[in-house]
Amino acid sequence: MIKLLRPFLLLLLVSGLGFFPLHVFAAGNDGSEIKVLDMRLSPKDTLFNIANMKPGDWATRTITVENNGVRDFDYHMQLRNTGEKKLFNELVIEVKVDNQELYQGKLSEFQSKLTRKLKSASDDQLAITIRFPEHLGNDFQGLESSFVLTFIAEGKDSKIVEDGAQGIIGSSGSSAGFRLPATSTNLFNLLLLGSVLSISGFVLLLINFYKRMKLAQ
Template identity: 55%
Template sequence: MTKFFRLFTFLLLISVICFYPLTSVFADVDNDTTENDIVISISPKENLFDITNMKPGDWAPRTITVQNSGSKDFVYQMQLQNSGEKKLFNELLLEVKEGDKELYQGKLAGFKSFPGRKLSSGTEENLDITIRFPEHLGNDFQGLNSAFTFSFTAEGKDNTTVQVMTTGQVASVGPTSTGFSQPSTSTNIFFLILFGTILVASGIVLMIIRHYRRMKIAQ
């Protein structure tokens, strides 16, 4: 009887050792499935904006793709946080569109979020994001930098949330001897041609008027 219990105990121990790894594998699979229920991904993942030498009147359009790579539908939102100097950040303008639908238009610093957008499992959508440098900004905005972070948060029906982020930075053009912007050579040539054309046209008009007056006097 004692030998039987010893044999039974030995067989039980062997069974536990053999089946434990298999049980762990199934447990890991279940955990992975649970973790992958809500999966949000974006493209590009880093540096959505990396702009240098921006000046008044310039704008920079970008497109970011938001994907639902998980097994469940979710609702996502986009937030924006300043991570650098405030002076330029507070003046830059932001536009966010999905196709022809405008989601936001206003100051970069004024953006908090847009209404949650539903994205079904296995689908994606493109957001068109444009940053504009206001035309009225003066020379005191030369040589400034702004850095910020876009956060995309997905939330499932069970309140599970997942977040991904991308960054952006904008630098204004540095100081020049003539102020914020310095006309290029081509611009100067254009104005010279325009001025010359106006002078020639004015001369022709004066000649016609003088000729017309002489004809009247002759009559």
């Protein structure tokens, strides 16, 4: 009788497992829960927070994408503007992994189909650089750009996990190595002052010359 019940009990057990998430039954050596699909970012909240970038400046930050789950997954990145468009449309972003360039171009043209495969218990260290183009002039001083870089992981069972980090780039009131010429310059005043000083010196020389001539007579 017991032998007849064994296949039935085994079938009942397998059927019951289907009603529970797999990660409920996965645990680490310390008793902590191990998820089937688990992506983590470091840092996860703020990646860039720069208030004084100038034309010609750039900044590089490293963000780590970790696969702490029991399954491999594919992930890709999306970038979304969350502030004013003027500076956002001009800033340049570069994304590299192990000196391999994944993307280089404007923030506003960032391609969302940059897919990477990440095995379980491994990580990617992405070097992300934001560049303030040198040709941007006075019109972009005092502006600010904010954006969110979102990472989306997807496993074989089509389960999706999302996480993201934000960036804030502000421009200062002066530029490095490049500045549009000011319309109200002091150059004319300096030239006028130099001319007056030159004429005054010449007049003094003439006066001294005539004084010497009178004394010689």
